[in-house]
Amino acid sequence: MQRSVTAxxxxxxxxxxxxxxxxxxxxxxxxxxxxxxxxxxxxxxVLSRVIEPLIYLSVWTIIAQENSxxxxxxxxxxxxxxxxxxxxxxxxxGAMLKYDMRIRRGTLSDFLRRPVxxxxxxxxxxxxxxxxxxxxxxxxAMVLSIIFQAKFETPLxxxxxxxxxxxxxxxxxxxxxxTLGMLVFWTHSITALRATLTTATVLFAGRLAPxxxxxxxxxxxxxxxxxxxxxxxxxxxxxxxLTFHETLNGFVMQIVWIIAGFVGLHYLxxxxxHRYSAVGG
Amino acid sequence: MSYLKIIGLYLRLGILNELxxxxxxxxxxxxxxxxxxxxxxxLAIVFDHTTNLNGWTQPxxxxxxxxxxxxxxxxxxxxxxxxxxxxxxxxxxxxxxAILKPVETQILxxxxxxxxxxxxxxxxxxxxxxIGLTQLGAQIGLQQALLFVVLLIAGVAIxxxxxxxxxxxxxxxxxxxxxxxxxxxxYEAGRWPVRIYPGWLQFTLTFLVPVAFAVTVPVxxxxxxxxxxxxxxxxxxxxxxxxxxxxxxxxxxRSYSGASA
Numbered sequence: 001m002q003r004s005v006t007a008x009x010x011x012x013x014x015x016x017x018x019x020x021x022x023x024x025x026x027x028x029x030x031x032x033x034x035x036x037x038x039x040x041x042x043x044x045x046v047l048s049r050v051i052e053p054l055i056y057l058s059v060w061t062i063i064a065q066e067n068s069x070x071x072x073x074x075x076x077x078x079x080x081x082x083x084x085x086x087x088x089x090x091x092x093x094g095a096m097l098k099y100d101m102r103i104r105r106g107t108l109s110d111f112l113r114r115p116v117x118x119x120x121x122x123x124x125x126x127x128x129x130x131x132x133x134x135x136x137x138x139x140x141a142m143v144l145s146i147i148f149q150a151k152f153e154t155p156l157x158x159x160x161x162x163x164x165x166x167x168x169x170x171x172x173x174x175x176x177x178x179t180l181g182m183l184v185f186w187t188h189s190i191t192a193l194r195a196t197l198t199t200a201t202v203l204f205a206g207r208l209a210p211x212x213x214x215x216x217x218x219x220x221x222x223x224x225x226x227x228x229x230x231x232x233x234x235x236x237x238x239x240x241x242l243t244f245h246e247t248l249n250g251f252v253m254q255i256v257w258i259i260a261g262f263v264g265l266h267y268l269x270x271x272x273x274h275r276y277s278a279v280g281g
Numbered sequence: 282m283s284y285l286k287i288i289g290l291y292l293r294l295g296i297l298n299e300l301x302x303x304x305x306x307x308x309x310x311x312x313x314x315x316x317x318x319x320x321x322x323x324l325a326i327v328f329d330h331t332t333n334l335n336g337w338t339q340p341x342x343x344x345x346x347x348x349x350x351x352x353x354x355x356x357x358x359x360x361x362x363x364x365x366x367x368x369x370x371x372x373x374x375x376x377x378x379a380i381l382k383p384v385e386t387q388i389l390x391x392x393x394x395x396x397x398x399x400x401x402x403x404x405x406x407x408x409x410x411x412i413g414l415t416q417l418g419a420q421i422g423l424q425q426a427l428l429f430v431v432l433l434i435a436g437v438a439i440x441x442x443x444x445x446x447x448x449x450x451x452x453x454x455x456x457x458x459x460x461x462x463x464x465x466x467x468y469e470a471g472r473w474p475v476r477i478y479p480g481w482l483q484f485t486l487t488f489l490v491p492v493a494f495a496v497t498v499p500v501x502x503x504x505x506x507x508x509x510x511x512x513x514x515x516x517x518x519x520x521x522x523x524x525x526x527x528x529x530x531x532x533x534x535r536s537y538s539g540a541s542a
Contacts, residue, residue, distance in 0.1 A: 047463060062334055062477050069330050209326050213326065218326065
C-alpha cells in the first residue's frame with residue numbers, strides 16, 4: 001500500500017491515550033496564545049456574524065405580524081435566528097482559506113514535516129477559537145433574546161440532547177469543509193468555491209429562513225446536501241421544534257455525513273498531497 | 282494637467298491592468314450569478330408567504346436588489362480596490378511613492394486601482410431594475426430618472442467618503458481590515474429597504490454605515506416614495522461627508538511618517 005511518509009492522516013495507534021491528550025493540550029495552549037494576540041479582531045468577527053441573522057429576523061418579523069408562518073410566530077422566529085447565530089458561529093471551519101494560503105506560500109511543507117497529523121492540529125486549533133468566540137456569541141445571544149423577546153418552547157430532553165447535536169454538527173462541518181478545502185490542491189479560485197458554499201448554506205441550510213418555511217423545491221435540494229444537518233438541525237432542536245423521532249433521524253443523518261466526510265477527506269487528502277509540490281525551499 | 286485628465290489616465294491604466302487577467306471575468310461572472318441566486322431565492326421564499334413586505338411589493342423589491350447590485354458593483358469596481366491599496370500602503374510604508382507625486386494626493390490614492398470585472402454586477406443590477414419596473418408597469422418620467430441618477434451619485438459619494446474616513450484611520454491603527462468585514466456584512470442589509478429594520482438598526486444603517494443613502498433612497502425615487510426632505514438630506518449629507526472626509530484625510534496624512542528613511 002502506498003503511504004505518504006510525510007503526512008500521516010490516520011491517527012496511528014496511540015502509544016498511550018495520555019500521550020495524545022498531552023499533545024492536544026499543548027496544541028490547544030499554543031492556539032489560545034496565538035488567538036489572544038488578536039482579541040479586538042475576534043470581537044469584530046463575532047459582531048459581523050450578528051448582522052446576518054438580524055437582517056432575516058427583521059424580514060420574517062414583518063411577515064409574521066398578522067399570522068404565523070409555517071408554525072413560526074414573531075417570538076419563535078427570534079428564538080430561531082438567535083440560536084442559528086450561535087450554531088453557525090460554532091461550526092465555522094474555513095479550511096479553504098487556510099489551505100489556499102498554505103499552498104501558495106509553501107508553508108504547508110513546514111506542517112508536513114511534523115510527526116503529528118495536520119488535520120488533528122487544525123481540529124484542536126478550531127475548537128479553541130470556537131470556544132473563545134462561543135463565550136462572546138452566547139452573551140450576545142442573551143442580550144438579543146431579551147431585546148427581541150425570543151420564545152423558547154424547548155422540552156428538557158431537547159436541552160439535554162442539544163450539546164450532542166452541536167458537537168456532531170461541528171464534526172460534520174469540520175469534515176465536509178475540510179474535504180472541500182482539499183479542492184484547493186487542484187484549483188485556486190477559492191472565491192468561487194466559497195461563494196458556492198455560502199449560497200448553499202444561505203438558501204438550503206436555514207440561514208435565510210427555517211426549512212419549514214421554504215418552498216418544496218428548496219426543501220428537496222436541502223435534503224440532498226449535508227448543510228441542513230450542520231445548521232438547521234441543531235437550531236430546530238434547541239428551540240423545541242423537533243419530535244423525538246425527527247431528532248433521532250437528525251443524528252443518523254449527521255453520522256452518515258460524518259462517515260462520508262471521513263472517506264472523502266481520506267481520499268482527497270492523499271490525492272492532494274501527492275499533487276502538492278512546495279514552492280521555494 | 283487637469284485633474285480629470287489624470288483621473289481618466291489612471292482609470293484607463295487600471296482597466297488595462299485588469300484586462301490581463303481574463304479568467305477573472307468568468308470567476309466574477311460565476312460569483313455574480315450565485316449572488317443573484319441568493320438574492321432572487323430570498324425574494325422567492327419571502328413572497329411565497331406574503332404579497333408585500335412593509336408596503337413593498339415584489340417588483341419593487343426587485344428594484345431594490347437591482348440598486349443593491351449596481352451600488353455594490355460600483356463600490357467593488359472603483360472605491361474598494363483603491364482604498365484597500367491605500368491601507369496596505371500605509372501599513373507597509375509604501376505610501377511614500379504616491380505622496381511624492383506632484384498631484385493632490387487624495388485624488389491619486391482614490392483612483393489608483395480599478396477592478397473592472399466587478400462591473401458585471403452593475404449590468405445585472407440594471408437588468409433587475411428594468412424587469413422590476415416593467416412588472417410594475419411604472420412610467421418612469423425624465424424627472425424620476427434624473428432624481429434617481431442624482432441620488433445614486435450622492436449615495437456613491439457618501440460611501441466613498443465613508444471608506445476614505447475608515448481607511449484614514451489606518452494612519453493610527455495600522456491594521457483595520459476587520460472593520461471592513463463589518464462594512465461588508467452591513468452592506469448586505471441593503472438588499473432590503475432599511476425601514477423594515479428595528480429603529481436602532483435603522484439608525485445604524487442610515488448614519489453610522491450609510492447603507493440607507495446608498496441603496497434605499499435611490500430606489501425611493503423610482504417607486505414614488507421620495508420626499509423632498511429625504512432628497513435634500515441626501516444631497517446635504519453627501520456634501521458634508523465629502524468635505525469632512527477630505528479634511529480628515531489631510532489631518533491623517535500629517536501623522537504619516539513613512540517607513541524607510
